[in-house]
Amino acid sequence: MTDLSSKTALIVGLGGLGCPAALALARAKIGRLVLVDDDEVSVENLHRQILYRDRDVGRDKIDVAAERLASQTTIQKEKTRFLPENALSLLKGVDIIVEGSDNFATKFLTSDAALLAGLPVVHGAGIRWHGTALLVRPQGKPCYRCIFEDLLPDDQAPACSTAGVVGPLVGLVGALMADLALSALASDWSRAGQVLSVDGWHRKYRAARFHPRAGCGCDSDAAKPEALSRNRYLTTPPCP
Numbered sequence: 001m002t003d004l005s006s007k008t009a010l011i012v013g014l015g016g017l018g019c020p021a022a023l024a025l026a027r028a029k030i031g032r033l034v035l036v037d038d039d040e041v042s043v044e045n046l047h048r049q050i051l052y053r054d055r056d057v058g059r060d061k062i063d064v065a066a067e068r069l070a071s072q073t074t075i076q077k078e079k080t081r082f083l084p085e086n087a088l089s090l091l092k093g094v095d096i097i098v099e100g101s102d103n104f105a106t107k108f109l110t111s112d113a114a115l116l117a118g119l120p121v122v123h124g125a126g127i128r129w130h131g132t133a134l135l136v137r138p139q140g141k142p143c144y145r146c147i148f149e150d151l152l153p154d155d156q157a158p159a160c161s162t163a164g165v166v167g168p169l170v171g172l173v174g175a176l177m178a179d180l181a182l183s184a185l186a187s188d189w190s191r192a193g194q195v196l197s198v199d200g201w202h203r204k205y206r207a208a209r210f211h212p213r214a215g216c217g218c219d220s221d222a223a224k225p226e227a228l229s230r231n232r233y234l235t236t237p238p239c240p
Contacts, residue, residue, distance in 0.1 A: 002186040009181060010034040010094045012082045012110055014061045016048035016165060017100030017124045020174030021181070022065065023051065025098070026072040028182055033069060034076045036090060037062045048167035082106055084228040087113035096181050097121040100174065104148070111136070111144035112228055115218055120184045120192075124177040129166050129201040131173035135180040135192045140218035142193050147210045169200040 007030050011022045014037040022033055041049070041056045041064060049061075056064045066075045078090060082101070087109060091097070097119055099110040107123060114121035114136065123144050124133045136143050176198070180191060197206045212218065 002182075004028060004030045004182075004185060006031050007095045007185050008032040008034060008093060009185075010036060010090060010097050012036050012097065012099040012106065013101040014039075014049070014051070014065050015045070015100060015102060016167065016170035017126060017174045017177065018098070019049045019051040019065070020171045021098050021100060021122075021124070021178045022069060024175055024178035025181060026069045028178070030073055030185075032074040032076060034078060034090070034094060035062050035065055036078045036080060036082050037065075038079050038081050048165060048170050050171065082110060082113075084109060087228055088117060091117040091119060094119060096184055098124075098177055098181050100124045100177065107144060108149065109228060111140075112217065114138070115140045115143060116228070122177045122180045122184070124173050126165055126170040126173045129169055129199065131169050131176075131198040131200070133173055133176045133180060133196045133198075134194060135184055135189075137189060137192045140212075142210055142212045143216065143218040145218065146213040146216045147195065149213075149216070166200055169198065172198055172200070 009025050009030055011018045011033060014022065014035060022035065026033060039061050041052045041059050041061055043057045046052055046054065051065045051068045060079060062077045062079050066077050069075055080086060082090065091113060097110060097114050099107060099121055101107055110121060118138045120138050121136050122133065125131060176196060183191060194207045194209050197208065
């Protein structure tokens, strides 16, 4: 069994995905969690953000999450968004990134920053009844951009605020993200390079392997610091 007491995971986003992922990692006795979020608790999101209660509405998510998790692991709070200007500094001393943001801009930025820092990253997403999770090796190849970069035009990316999110579905995906992170920390890369899909409506689970995309930045410019500001995607409306 892997000793996690010396390991650190950085959680990008403390929403419907980040909350269950952080809770699972804390209960697995990981040594330290670095929490990155700058949003407040909203009543309309309580059904899927399991670290918060009615009395927490209006408070900073990062403060509430730290209170809920502090008895189980060491917590480092970073009240900020994950941005090009702070990405690499936030990753210092981190062993793995768990990314549960709600927009393509942050997801691609996290992918690029992970490549630059030589860190593994677990990406997760959930909308309506469908969720995905994928583990990317420190070297990428394939990375998040390989499969998702040209999937949708900027103005057609669905937003949680209009498409909706099923609470139990993102809870399941968040738990799956934590499981992938624990596998990586144990040097088990058997599920890296696979998109793990959850169909909550039909209760189906599928794993599909994908390959590096020709011309993707993980083979070229993503290895340079300027890659962090090259994002062509607009940030979609948040679903905190």
